[in-house]
Amino acid sequence: MSKNIKLKSGKAVVCAGLDEISKIISVPPEVWDSTCHRQGSWYRKSEKNGQYLIISSFELEGYEGFKEAVITQSDVILPRPVTREEKETMVEDEQFKPLVPREWYVVSDLEKRIWTRWARKLGSEEDWDSLFLTHTANHANFIKPQFFIESNRQKIPYSIDRSANLCSCCLELFQVIGDTLSKKLVAPCAGAVIFSRLPKDRYLMVERP
Incomplete structure (x- = not known):
């Protein structure tokens, strides 16, 4: 260095x-x-x-x-937001549910207000219940991928919604979630846009060396 x-x-x-x-x-x-x-x-x-x-x-x-x-910027655009019904199916998956920490579900009223306010700041009108469903389903997509793009016969899962509706992208970026994936496309969450000044909705390609 x-x-x-x-x-x-x-x-x-x-x-x-x-x-x-x-x-x-x-x-x-x-x-x-x-x-x-x-x-x-x-x-x-x-x-x-x-x-x-x-x-x-x-x-x-x-x-x-x-x-x-290795994290680099990508020009990929969200194919389409995942529907509520699709998200509900993802979070209720019997293989996914045991992997979720119990503490993930314990959300204070203050935190609910903070995340809802951040979502509003970035242009979303979703209420907390919808936001939390998206937060959870998004992590599920990197554990048991349902939504992905294909490149050179390789499936690359992606963040399933825009930045305003996402939470804790650090988990995917820094290989806490989806660490076995060769590639993944991660959109900055609301917190990363606000705290780290990342461009909202601009996907980052995460590749294993």
């Missing part, structure tokens, strides 16, 4: 390292317990629990074996 680049330490939100002003950032495990504590339950339940996350805009020589993902 260049001696002229300072390694920052992430605080409050995991996705801060995606802001273009961040060259390299270290996210300690406790950040998953901070602002997005409930969403961090997926991390705490995963094999990555307790591990530090390094987000770098450049290659780290000597650390190639630790690389989990």
Whole structure:
């Protein structure tokens, strides 16, 4: 690593390292317990629990074996929003339900208001129940893909709605969810748009090295 680049330490939100002003950032495990504590339950339940996350805009020589993902911008456009009926089928899938942390379902009234306000800010009129259904179904699509594009005979699952209606994209971006997939297309969630200034609805391609 260049001696002229300072390694920052992430605080409050995991996705801060995606802001273009961040060259390299270290996210300690406790950040998953901070602002997005409930969403961090997926991390705490995963094999990555307790591990530090390094987000770098450049290659780290000597650390190639630790690389989990390469994230680049994509020009893919959402084929179509998934219907409510399709989302309900996804979240009720018997193979998916046991994988969801119990804490994911414990949402305070304050958090409901916050996510609804963020959705409004980004142009959505969905109520909390609809938002939460989308949040959950979106994660399901990276665990048991139902909606995907095909490229070179490869299925690439994608975020099933626009940014305003999404939550915790960090789980897919940083390989907590869908870590066995070779490729996935992840749209920034409302939080990542607000905290990390990612362009809303602009898909990111996540590829395993």
